[in-house]
Amino acid sequence: YAHEAKAVLGQIRVDSKTNEHKAALELLGILPVTGKIVVGDALFCQRDLAEQIVDSGGDYIFTVKDNQSGLGTDIRAGFGFEAAARQIAAATSP
Incomplete structure (x- = not known):
């Protein structure tokens, strides 16, 4: 979701045999994140997600409860x- 544009940039269906974490990894492989900040809740506090974002030239903010x-x-x-x-x-x- 692009907050300023109020638009969904990409969406992947999460079926019953996977979870949002795996779908997020797939989506990050599609979306350009260079120079962008990816925001997520506690569900996304995963090392591989953070590494993929940084390796792609982005930064992240994840909320921890x-x-x-x-x-x-x-x-x-x-x-x-x-x-x-x-x-x-x-x-x-x-």
């Missing part, structure tokens, strides 16, 4: 690591 405590903890730890690395770099730069 509080019911995914392990994933939330990992994300907070990643941001904490980045913040600490910036502080160390600022303190030690010439």
Whole structure:
């Protein structure tokens, strides 16, 4: 869905033998995402989806809900690591 254009860019039927994750991978293979931001909910917080978006030249924003405590903890730890690395770099730069 292209928000500003209010238009559906692509759609793939999800049958009973697959799930939205696999359909999203297929759709990402069709749509050009270079220079675009792909937005998805917690269902799309999958490594292979993120890798395909980045490998195709795009970026992503996935929403993580509080019911995914392990994933939330990992994300907070990643941001904490980045913040600490910036502080160390600022303190030690010439």
